[in-house]
Amino acid sequence: MAEPRWLDDDEFRAWIGYRRMRLLLDAQVSQDLTRESGLSAPDYDVLSALTSSEGHRRRLTELAERMLWSKSRLSRHIGRMEQRGLVAREGCETDARGSVITLTEHGLRTIQEAAPGHVASVRRHLIDLLSPEQIEVLGTIAETVLAHLAPGEELRR
Amino acid sequence: MAEPRWLDDDEFRAWIGYRRMRLLLDAQVSQDLTRESGLSAPDYDVLSALTSSEGHRRRLTELAERMLWSKSRLSRHIGRMEQRGLVAREGCETDARGSVITLTEHGLRTIQEAAPGHVASVRRHLIDLLSPEQIEVLGTIAETVLAHLAPGEELRR
DNA sequence: CGACAGATGTTTACACGTCAACAACATGGG
């Protein structure tokens, strides 16, 4: 390989800054969440994806694709959440191999109670620190990178 | 808690976009790195931090603080890297409890060979997708968040 | 129908991170 194009100062600042931000921001938000609600960040992601699914239920593979998780990871995680009564597994009627994950009453209540504090935490440590312009640019950067890495994936509510 | 200030569309786009970008970008860069050099992303971080330390050596606690890692995590990771001959442990002369981590010849060669491909990967999946303005804003966002979460920590080469 | 490629979800073995406990040592005041 020929002499590579190294990162200049601004590029280095952006890349290393991103990496360090990711380390601290995720740790902080995750810690706030766990302290206030007993949910881990992955727990919240699962509950959130289920809440925004029709009937509060979804096939495991669909859920995994939507979350960009491996089926293996999701299967294991669902197992643990099932133990805690946050979700339930049901067989699929149209496909005997299938597994349908559903949100339980307790799971629904838990995420509803957790959401306000979680949003407040995200605001405190990220959103409210930034100007509207910065927020807009951050969203655009993410869309650009996602369009490159996962063409076809859209950001949706 | 009163009715919280939920995220508006732009804020939601920025937050969820950040989370999904983080998921895919880190996975991709990490995968490129491992395929081309056999190093994991944490391996690279350790070697990188050691390379930019004087004498290619550093006390474990110092290294951990610089990397924002726990001592436990670093100690375990160093153990594994030691097995592979990438780093070595030495006792500290001025503090008998101390452990000094040093970069081996093999470790130095490995990161020197890995660096060009790694930079290319970071460029391909992030930096070269963005305009100079976006790169500048990303750096500023990271600095802002870090100043909030870890006052006193500076971004340094 | 019967066979076979492919999909679904789970599981096994392993790598890794965290938390708390720990032994060993340093440091400062009585």
Added chain:
DNA sequence: CCCATGTTGTTGACGTGTAAACATCTGTCG
């Protein structure tokens, strides 16, 4: 000097993510 307190780095127990193998089932095609 000696003890109390704190620091350093390692470890055991545990929870969690990954990769590959696996049993099970679907759908298609001869």
